Amino acid sequence: MKLTILFGGASFEHEISIVSAITVKEKLSSFDLSFIFCDADHTFYLIDSSKMKATTFSKGEYKKMPQLSLSNGAFTQKSMFSTVEHKNTVLNLIHGADGEDGSIAALLKFFSIDFIGPRVDASVFSYDKRYTKYLCEARNIKSVAYEVLSAGEHKEINTPYPIIVKPSCLGSSIGVSIVKNESELDYALDTAFEYDNSLLVEPFIEGVKEYNLAGCMVNGEIIFSIVEEPQKEEFLDFEKKYMDFSRSEQVLGADISEELEAKLKAAFTKVYSNLFEGAIIRCDFFVVNNEVLLNEINPIPGSMANYLFADFTSLVKDLVSSLPKTSRVKVSYDYIHSISSAKGK
Amino acid sequence: MKLTILFGGASFEHEISIVSAITVKEKLSSFDLSFIFCDADHTFYLIDSSKMKATTFSKGEYKKMPQLSLSNGAFTQKSMFSTVEHKNTVLNLIHGADGEDGSIAALLKFFSIDFIGPRVDASVFSYDKRYTKYLCEARNIKSVAYEVLSAGEHKEINTPYPIIVKPSCLGSSIGVSIVKNESELDYALDTAFEYDNSLLVEPFIEGVKEYNLAGCMVNGEIIFSIVEEPQKEEFLDFEKKYMDFSRSEQVLGADISEELEAKLKAAFTKVYSNLFEGAIIRCDFFVVNNEVLLNEINPIPGSMANYLFADFTSLVKDLVSSLPKTSRVKVSYDYIHSISSAKGK
Numbered sequence: 001m002k003l004t005i006l007f008g009g010a011s012f013e014h015e016i017s018i019v020s021a022i023t024v025k026e027k028l029s030s031f032d033l034s035f036i037f038c039d040a041d042h043t044f045y046l047i048d049s050s051k052m053k054a055t056t057f058s059k060g061e062y063k064k065m066p067q068l069s070l071s072n073g074a075f076t077q078k079s080m081f082s083t084v085e086h087k088n089t090v091l092n093l094i095h096g097a098d099g100e101d102g103s104i105a106a107l108l109k110f111f112s113i114d115f116i117g118p119r120v121d122a123s124v125f126s127y128d129k130r131y132t133k134y135l136c137e138a139r140n141i142k143s144v145a146y147e148v149l150s151a152g153e154h155k156e157i158n159t160p161y162p163i164i165v166k167p168s169c170l171g172s173s174i175g176v177s178i179v180k181n182e183s184e185l186d187y188a189l190d191t192a193f194e195y196d197n198s199l200l201v202e203p204f205i206e207g208v209k210e211y212n213l214a215g216c217m218v219n220g221e222i223i224f225s226i227v228e229e230p231q232k233e234e235f236l237d238f239e240k241k242y243m244d245f246s247r248s249e250q251v252l253g254a255d256i257s258e259e260l261e262a263k264l265k266a267a268f269t270k271v272y273s274n275l276f277e278g279a280i281i282r283c284d285f286f287v288v289n290n291e292v293l294l295n296e297i298n299p300i301p302g303s304m305a306n307y308l309f310a311d312f313t314s315l316v317k318d319l320v321s322s323l324p325k326t327s328r329v330k331v332s333y334d335y336i337h338s339i340s341s342a343k344g345k
Numbered sequence: 346m347k348l349t350i351l352f353g354g355a356s357f358e359h360e361i362s363i364v365s366a367i368t369v370k371e372k373l374s375s376f377d378l379s380f381i382f383c384d385a386d387h388t389f390y391l392i393d394s395s396k397m398k399a400t401t402f403s404k405g406e407y408k409k410m411p412q413l414s415l416s417n418g419a420f421t422q423k424s425m426f427s428t429v430e431h432k433n434t435v436l437n438l439i440h441g442a443d444g445e446d447g448s449i450a451a452l453l454k455f456f457s458i459d460f461i462g463p464r465v466d467a468s469v470f471s472y473d474k475r476y477t478k479y480l481c482e483a484r485n486i487k488s489v490a491y492e493v494l495s496a497g498e499h500k501e502i503n504t505p506y507p508i509i510v511k512p513s514c515l516g517s518s519i520g521v522s523i524v525k526n527e528s529e530l531d532y533a534l535d536t537a538f539e540y541d542n543s544l545l546v547e548p549f550i551e552g553v554k555e556y557n558l559a560g561c562m563v564n565g566e567i568i569f570s571i572v573e574e575p576q577k578e579e580f581l582d583f584e585k586k587y588m589d590f591s592r593s594e595q596v597l598g599a600d601i602s603e604e605l606e607a608k609l610k611a612a613f614t615k616v617y618s619n620l621f622e623g624a625i626i627r628c629d630f631f632v633v634n635n636e637v638l639l640n641e642i643n644p645i646p647g648s649m650a651n652y653l654f655a656d657f658t659s660l661v662k663d664l665v666s667s668l669p670k671t672s673r674v675k676v677s678y679d680y681i682h683s684i685s686s687a688k689g690k
Contacts, residue, residue, distance in 0.1 A: 010673045010674045010676060011674055011676075014676040015678060015680050015681055016680075041417060042417055043417070057678065057681070058678035069416075070415070072387055097674055101465065102447055102465045103455045106447055106455075107452060110387060110451075110452060112387075120447045120451065120465065120468075121469045121473060121476065124447075124466045128466060135479065138482055138483070328355045329355045329356055329359075329385070330385065331355060331356075331359040331360075331385035333402065335361075336360055336363070336399040336400070336403040337403055
């Protein structure tokens with residue numbers, strides 16, 4: 001089965017997308033894989049499989065490889081005398097901006113290229129944590145209480161300390177701080193506002209139980225991963241998460257009751273159906289007083305959360321065969337014709 | 346001032362986008378305008394100003410005009426010996442699919458082309474009426490009660506008759522029916538499901554007062570249009586709305602109290618700030634028992650609702666000068682470099 005891994009992007013998570021792509025390459029070695037890299041200038045390059053190592057990108061060697069442009073149904077490689085079309089299904093593995101904000105989803109949809117990954121609407125509801133809260137409210141999914149701060153706004157924070165401060169639109173813990181008291185607040189806000197004009201403030205719940213659950217819809221049914229209890233210190237900072245993106249060894253399921261597992265799956269289903277169709281997502285939950293709270297949706301998790309699935313290869317194969325199809329609207333000129341003929345033209 | 350009108354799209358509103366573009370051409374005649382047409386196959390064409398008439402498109406004559414492709418910062422016209430870049434600010438005038446669903450917004454953002462129109466997130470919240478309801482709930486904006494029906498689902502409708510049935514994702518009253526009693530229901534559902542997998546059912550409020558208000562944010566402040574009380578029969582069907590898209594004569598303001606006008610503006614502001622920055626939108630409101638309810642957001646209204654503004658030309662000029670800027674993330678390879686050097690490579 002053919003599959004194209006699309007990675008890179010003009011994103012703070014550009015490097016971890018490269019790490020993810022290298023990891024997924026190993027995990028999906030039974031596929032006929034090709035690799036398309038989106039650089040920081042939004043130019044696409046076809047990367048030879050043998051060059052899929054970090055230094056190809058950090059040293060700029062990719063710039064010598066063939067450039068691709070988007071056209072109807074394909075990434076196209078044009079040279080003086082020939083045009084080669086790359087029409088495979090794409091696995092969108094661009095973390096953060098571009099990949100998760102709906103841009104790549106819209107491009108691939110617009111040019112009728114099938115892809116694994118969140119669609120435009122799903123991207124908006126997961127990329128911006130404010131809109132994840134909107135989704136929770138509308139779908140009756142419990143989540144942590146929050147306040148929104150906007151740049152340049154002078155607003156009292158009502159959440160009691162300790163609090164956690166997050167840029168609205170970044171993943172991988174970038175710009176996130178735990179603030180234990182007011183003396184630490186200004187620094188945390190400055191840090192977070194460097195990344196975004198909008199922040200979320202939430203209570204920091206000490207010693208909270210965390211569980212991650214991944215899954216995707218295949219032929220109308222959600223296939224779940226095991227439930228993982230992630231190892232953690234206070235929270236994973238960028239460097240630790242970075243290493244996390246190269247994970248490929250399957251982990252053991254968390255030792256939890258059937259009741260809790262059912263609750264986690266029910267919450268996942270409320271988030272997923274049918275907004276995230278076409279994507280393998282990971283939901284990160286908190287459990288507080290036996291209540292499941294959604295913390296975050298990762299619509300393109302690091303290395304596609306492969307380590308949570310017993311048979312990741314089969315999962316991806318099944319998903320490729322059941323991707324949502326978008327039929328393009330047929331255009332008619334009935335009204336213009338009728339008006340023109342009424343005018344006698 | 347240069348401005349490119351982008352119109353067409355693979356949408357049920359393709360034809361009315363053409364009508365809108367022809368109307369806006371007349372209204373913005375003091376601009377240095379150019380015209381880019383997106384056909385049903387998602388190919389872009391540069392249309393000579395003198396050819397901006399309906400038959401150019403209905404007769405397929407546009408196919409003889411220069412094709413454009415998207416590249417970083419421009420629509421690009423390539424011929425054997427030259428490349429011409431079209432870098433003007435774009436007015437996104439593609440109604441419905443493509444233009445209002447976030448696709449065009451994502452494309453223009455991805456390729457760093459400035460544009461008037463809703464951004465990706467704003468598009469998602471206005472294109473799908475379910476998500477407009479989510480926005481209302483989250484921002485405490487009153488709207489009409491609703492139920493969602495999905496294709497293939499057998500669900501009792503709890504809303505008492507008469508009801509109005511709408512596809513979730515279409516504008517211009519396409520697929521919309523008023524259902525007076527149960528005998529009319531099946532036909533209305535079948536019609537609406539032809540256009541979308543998801544429908545909204547709302548109570549049909551007979552004789553409700555309707556008011557439209559348009560506006561956009563310029564330099565941090567919302568510039569409002571006059572309030573219009575649209576002429577109506579039961580509701581505007583497609584053909585009447587179609588004619589509506591060619592409106593260019595300024596209308597008189599509705600005869601309403603200052604108090605009601607202030608309420609409408611307050612509701613508009615709750616919808617707009619700052620989600621719709623960069624766009625001229627029209628909000629259609631109902632007034633029931635002196636309460637303002639949001640009916641619909643038109644993020645790219647017909648002929649840009651020019652007829653609601655006293656000085657549409659100045660408005661567009663001011664908006665072009667204060668469009669939101671997106672700074673692209675700079676990519677570094679710090680982590681890969683540090684890991685490579687730790688490995689001694």
